[in-house]
Amino acid sequence: MCDGAEKNFHGSTGARVVRERYIASGNGMSAKKRISAALAYPLVKRLIVENLPPHIKLYLTGLLCSIVAAAATGATAWIMSVMINSIYVERNAAAAWGISAVIVGIFLVKGIADYCQTITTGKVRRAIVSDLQNRQFSRMVRFDINRFANQHPAKFVSKIMFNARAGAAVILTLTSSTVSDVLKLIALASVMVKQDPMMSLISVAVLPLLFLSVGAITRKLKALARGETELAALVQSIGTEAVEGIRTIKSFQLEDKAAASFAKAVRKMERRGIQINRTSALMSPLMETGGGFIIGLFIIYASWQTLGNGKTPGEFMAFITAFMLAYEPAKRLARVNVDIQKQMVAVGQMFDLIDTPEQRQLATAGEHLTDVEGGLRFEDVAFSYEGNSPALHGVSFEVRPREKLAIAGRSGAGKTTIVNLILRLIEPDRGRILLDGKDITKISLADVRDNIALVSQDVFLFEGSIRDNIRDGRPNASDQEIESAADLARVTSFASSLENGLDTLVGPSGTNLSGGQKQRVAIARALLKNAPVIVYDEATSALDGENERAVMEAAFDNAFQRTVICIAHRLSTIKAADRILVFDAGMLADSGTHDELAMRSEIYRSIFHLEASAPIVEGGETLRQSVLR
Numbered sequence: 001m002c003d004g005a006e007k008n009f010h011g012s013t014g015a016r017v018v019r020e021r022y023i024a025s026g027n028g029m030s031a032k033k034r035i036s037a038a039l040a041y042p043l044v045k046r047l048i049v050e051n052l053p054p055h056i057k058l059y060l061t062g063l064l065c066s067i068v069a070a071a072a073t074g075a076t077a078w079i080m081s082v083m084i085n086s087i088y089v090e091r092n093a094a095a096a097w098g099i100s101a102v103i104v105g106i107f108l109v110k111g112i113a114d115y116c117q118t119i120t121t122g123k124v125r126r127a128i129v130s131d132l133q134n135r136q137f138s139r140m141v142r143f144d145i146n147r148f149a150n151q152h153p154a155k156f157v158s159k160i161m162f163n164a165r166a167g168a169a170v171i172l173t174l175t176s177s178t179v180s181d182v183l184k185l186i187a188l189a190s191v192m193v194k195q196d197p198m199m200s201l202i203s204v205a206v207l208p209l210l211f212l213s214v215g216a217i218t219r220k221l222k223a224l225a226r227g228e229t230e231l232a233a234l235v236q237s238i239g240t241e242a243v244e245g246i247r248t249i250k251s252f253q254l255e256d257k258a259a260a261s262f263a264k265a266v267r268k269m270e271r272r273g274i275q276i277n278r279t280s281a282l283m284s285p286l287m288e289t290g291g292g293f294i295i296g297l298f299i300i301y302a303s304w305q306t307l308g309n310g311k312t313p314g315e316f317m318a319f320i321t322a323f324m325l326a327y328e329p330a331k332r333l334a335r336v337n338v339d340i341q342k343q344m345v346a347v348g349q350m351f352d353l354i355d356t357p358e359q360r361q362l363a364t365a366g367e368h369l370t371d372v373e374g375g376l377r378f379e380d381v382a383f384s385y386e387g388n389s390p391a392l393h394g395v396s397f398e399v400r401p402r403e404k405l406a407i408a409g410r411s412g413a414g415k416t417t418i419v420n421l422i423l424r425l426i427e428p429d430r431g432r433i434l435l436d437g438k439d440i441t442k443i444s445l446a447d448v449r450d451n452i453a454l455v456s457q458d459v460f461l462f463e464g465s466i467r468d469n470i471r472d473g474r475p476n477a478s479d480q481e482i483e484s485a486a487d488l489a490r491v492t493s494f495a496s497s498l499e500n501g502l503d504t505l506v507g508p509s510g511t512n513l514s515g516g517q518k519q520r521v522a523i524a525r526a527l528l529k530n531a532p533v534i535v536y537d538e539a540t541s542a543l544d545g546e547n548e549r550a551v552m553e554a555a556f557d558n559a560f561q562r563t564v565i566c567i568a569h570r571l572s573t574i575k576a577a578d579r580i581l582v583f584d585a586g587m588l589a590d591s592g593t594h595d596e597l598a599m600r601s602e603i604y605r606s607i608f609h610l611e612a613s614a615p616i617v618e619g620g621e622t623l624r625q626s627v628l629r
């Protein structure tokens, strides 16, 4: 994705609009709608069906361990009746040895089964989290660029991480912890029913009352959880913003302001966390009271049965042990819905993200180009960013193949918008753009981008060496071709003084290089691409005069067989172009050579502070400009 274009999309409402349009089109449902739809059953089903099968072997191993652990739990309760009746009722001391050995065996089996189950579930969870993170990320980088509007990049990444963890939690809660708890309950219920069917029935009858009261808590939690992901993403984006802008923060002494806005977001998050915690904690008193009520009831009933109706103390003990052991899994099961609902909000957002149509789908559709000459034509092109007044009002111009064209204009005149349109990062509201006479909307997106190389003002470099970054322009280029591009872009002149030359690591986002050095690497990358059209969008703004002249002379040299479009604010950069287009407030105000424009265009003169009557020196600068330079 090109950074230069990206910068222009922050601050618009495009993403929301795209998303709303998408939802309106019926292709996707909003997170809110998804969640409320029948307890999100279709969403849960999709989550499991799409993500569990690749890890089915591991999952089934875990399930087997759960079955063993559940059987061992049931056996723990059952052995109580044998122990009490044999040792204490029948007073058979010798039985103690055998029973102790069995108890050790049961606990050993249960321990091993629990261990294996934890290990396998952990592996499945990690694998699903990674899958979901990768799926979301690989979709995100293919989004239409408008989808990034109004969003801090860190927010996207934070949401991706959060959503993936939530998705894995839902899958494993339902298919692993819940299944394991249900298995344990079945084993324990069998012991209870065997010892006392009547009392078992009473215990089960109380449970629905508990589930009903839990329902109210679930609804409240769902509402609270909705804002939690947003707040987490906000904290992340404020933090990242501060790190990115640390030099500005320090130079303006804004540390307190930055810390205060971070603290405010963290505080909000803390409050939301406390609310969620408090609501979710309400479960405990409800469950404890319910459990105590059943045990109290059972003690009265059991004493009556044991003392009057010939029940053995062993049966009483086994029942109460089974009941106590069943209490924890039952409590967890009662709150499954609560836990799931908290996560489903994030899962809904994750599917919204995954379902967003990717612009890449357009990549293969459309005509394919061969032997592109690099001629471009704008025919009455108009474009407005969402909710804003038009950035371009019906612009028409032509760039001949191999022409060296410069675009000048005041800030906000629409220059970068033209670049975004050429690269099809945005589509015109009206009019057409033709590449070699073909409407670019009819050409496959991949072919359009293959034939246009962009160097933007805000350079983006990947962590890696200078050579790796240049190679991104054409991955199959030879080392020699990389070195020639590096020479042309004046990379060699600084890389040769570095210990590792072109193999020097640039650091995260190129932080080990200066702004001008990064721009030179980006220019080399674009040159290596060998595209018939090369666009420089403020690409030399950070270069010193000497390097800039060298780079632009090479670009504007007629021997350089490419169409060059160069946007610049510096007169020294554009004056050597064959032709200069002057833009003003989204309209093409004039076009011509530097000398012609300096003579006749008021706007052109005002952009470069040229004096109307000043004599023009060689190369088209005023005498004053020439002296100042």
Ligand SMILES: Nc1ncnc2c1ncn2[C@@H]1O[C@H](COP(=O)(O)OP(=O)(O)OP(=O)(O)O)[C@@H](O)[C@H]1O
Binding pocket: 008, 009, 010, 011, 012, 013, 149, 385, 386, 388, 390, 391, 409, 410, 411, 412, 413, 414, 415, 416, 417, 418
């Ligand atoms: N993402 C966006 N959302 C809304 N309006 C935008 C967006 N990007 C640009 N604009 C508006 O569109 C107009 C043209 O912007 P553009 O970036 O094309 O200007 P420019 O000539 O390249 O400016 P500069 O020289 O400062 O880079 C401006 O009025 C700007 O405010």
